Structure formats: C-alpha cells, structure tokens
Amino acid sequence: MTTEGELYLGVDGGGTGCRARLVDGAGRRLGDGKAGAANIRLGLDASWRQILVAADEALAEAGLDRRAFPRIHAGLGLAGITDAADAARVVVAAPDFAHVAAETDAHTACLGAFGGRDGAILILGTGSAGYALVGGCGHPIGGWGFEISDDGSGAQLGREAIRAAVRAYDGLGPESDLTRAIMARLGGHPPQVVAWVGGAKPGDYGSLAPTVLDHAGAGDPVATALVQATADHVAHFVDRLLALGAAHDRRGRVALMGGLAPAITGWLAPRTRACLAAPEGDAMDGAILLARRQSAAP
Structure with missing residues (x-):
C-alpha cells in the first residue's frame, strides 16, 4: 500500500489517554497510536507531547516518521477545549503539519458517531460531555471540567x-x-x-x-x-x-x-x-472528518 500523497491524522485526546489514527487520501487506515492524557487543562505543552507520542506510533506503523508532517492534515478532538480561543491556542502550538483543525472531543465524537450527520453523543469516560448536532449546529451539554461538571463520569x-x-x-x-x-x-x-x-x-x-x-x-x-x-x-x-x-x-x-x-x-x-443508537464510527473517525472538511474549506 502506498503512503504517498496527502495523509490525514485523527486525534482523540481525553483526560486519561490519547489515541491517533493515520489514513491516506482514500481513507485506508495506515497506523494507530496511543499515549497519555491530552486534556489541555493539564497544560498545552503536555497535551502536545502526548499527541505527538501517539502520532509517532501511528506514523511508525505506517513506515513513516515526522518528515511526513508537511503532507498531514491533522484533526484534533481534545478534552478541555471550551471555546474558539482554546482551539486557536491548540492550533498555534502545533508543529508544521499541512493543516491543523481543533475542536472539542465531544464535537469530533459526534462527527464520528453519525458520519457528520445530525445526532447526539454522550461521552462517558474519565469525564462526561454531551453534544448534539442539529441542523449542522453543535450544542454542547456539560463537559465543563471535573470541579463543576462531569456528571455520570x-x-x-x-x-x-x-x-x-x-x-x-x-x-x-x-x-x-x-x-x-x-x-x-x-x-x-x-x-x-x-x-x-x-x-x-x-x-x-x-x-x-x-x-x-x-x-x-x-x-x-x-x-x-x-x-x-x-x-x-x-x-x-x-x-x-x-x-x-x-x-x-x-x-x-x-x-x-x-x-x-x-x-x-x-x-x-x-x-x-430505547433512545440509544449504535455509533457508526469513533472519535478518531470524526477527527479525520474534521481535518478533511476544514482543510478543504476556502
């Protein structure tokens, strides 16, 4: 399988662990990686260290290394992102990928669960966060951090x-x-x-x-x-x-x-x-979809 051309990296970073998936332009999985917690509330530098550990594992499985960064479009769904300013800070701190898009882990999980279509997810991990996509608009519920939120986690x-x-x-x-x-x-x-x-x-x-x-x-x-x-x-x-x-x-x-x-x-x-639906994909699939959409946007 060739690894030439554009690549897409999807990252799901939570309060306990971070997972990364690398796919080619056709969506074929090339490699997966995992690392420690990547909640940006634990520190942006610390989060990026874990993201890169997971990315390195995924690249290694694909027979690649960081020299591939300039052709990788990265989508990041990270716990601790609460607004556009948080997402912007994550992007500014990124290494030299071709393109970086960052959103809450709830947003990318919802994209993955329903292939980008309307629906809702409830993440129940170390923390908790609900998210609904209705008419293409996102509605976050909870997910405001352990101190004041995270019910059901x-x-x-x-x-x-x-x-x-x-x-x-x-x-x-x-x-x-x-x-x-x-x-x-x-x-x-x-x-x-x-x-x-x-x-x-x-x-x-x-x-x-x-x-x-x-x-x-x-x-x-x-x-x-x-x-x-x-x-x-x-x-x-x-x-x-x-x-x-x-x-x-x-x-x-x-x-x-x-x-x-x-x-x-x-x-x-x-x-x-009776109100539950099985997810079609996971948060890394959603992060890859985020990367595809935003890298293609004007």
Whole structure:
C-alpha cells in the first residue's frame, strides 16, 4: 500500500489517554497510536507531547516518521477545549503539519458517531460531555471540567466512592465491602485519603470506577446506589439531548461513547435504552472528518 500523497491524522485526546489514527487520501487506515492524557487543562505543552507520542506510533506503523508532517492534515478532538480561543491556542502550538483543525472531543465524537450527520453523543469516560448536532449546529451539554461538571463520569463515580468510604469510616453512612476496599486502597485512614486527594487528578478518581462497578455487580448496596445514581445522571443527559432535537424517525438518536458507556448501559431504564443508537464510527473517525472538511474549506 502506498503512503504517498496527502495523509490525514485523527486525534482523540481525553483526560486519561490519547489515541491517533493515520489514513491516506482514500481513507485506508495506515497506523494507530496511543499515549497519555491530552486534556489541555493539564497544560498545552503536555497535551502536545502526548499527541505527538501517539502520532509517532501511528506514523511508525505506517513506515513513516515526522518528515511526513508537511503532507498531514491533522484533526484534533481534545478534552478541555471550551471555546474558539482554546482551539486557536491548540492550533498555534502545533508543529508544521499541512493543516491543523481543533475542536472539542465531544464535537469530533459526534462527527464520528453519525458520519457528520445530525445526532447526539454522550461521552462517558474519565469525564462526561454531551453534544448534539442539529441542523449542522453543535450544542454542547456539560463537559465543563471535573470541579463543576462531569456528571455520570468515571471520575465522579470514583469521587463519590471516596466520599462514601469516608462517611462510613466516620459512622455517618453505611459501611460495606466497597467502602472498606476504597479506604484500604487509599491508605486505610482519612489522613492518608486527604493526602491522596491533594495530588489526585480526574484520571486518578476515574481509576476507582472499575472497583465500584465490580462491587455493584456483586450486589454491594453502597456500590449499587452509586452506580444507579450515575445511570440517573446519564438518563438526564439523554433527555436533554433529545429535547435539543437529536431525534430520528420518532426514535432518539443518542450514541453513548467512552470507556464507561458499556458498563453503565445495563443500569439504564428501558425508556432511556430505547433512545440509544449504535455509533457508526469513533472519535478518531470524526477527527479525520474534521481535518478533511476544514482543510478543504476556502
């Protein structure tokens, strides 16, 4: 397979990891790569370092290196981008690609899920973000960061598990296998938990979500309540996205994406599950579509 001619790089950068995909002009996949967190709120330089690690892996798989940059059109969907000014800062900091387009990770995920057509997505990963494309216009919902948003996310689920563990330790809430497991993992006593929290990032909180889900699956009452609360947040998101007009043929058109999505789907009420659609592609497909569209624009 030839790698001559124009190339397109799609990047999906989240709070836990970064993925990159390289395709040729015909859309044939040439290589994939992955790296660490690329949320620009963790620092723009740090984000670009991870983007380039993932890009280098994708290039290497295609038998290429950075000498191919001048013919690569890059599309970036990054967590932490909240407005056009953020996107512009990302583009200005880019290396010498042929063209760079940057958007929120929610926008590129929605493009990928519906091939650029109208629809809505809800990303459930370390963070959470909803996004609806209606009449070609984007409507972001949530995704404003761990401190004030991210309902229904892995990070929020991990944080609530810590809160439950500390309440149980103080006798202010029920104790269970989950609360004991969380407390033990973070040092065994509240002072150790406070020290852990002092340096924790959203991804660290999100790393506790699998433990909560495992205990919920085993019937732990505290874990079950936490996961059900997360599912309720997801249902609220879906209702809002539908209200914005993300509907198709009398049915909802909302795709759940992200690492937490498969685990949480089974906890949703039948009414909400009936509104879901399977994504046609992923966020890297959407980032490639973004790169194609913007590089072709006047």
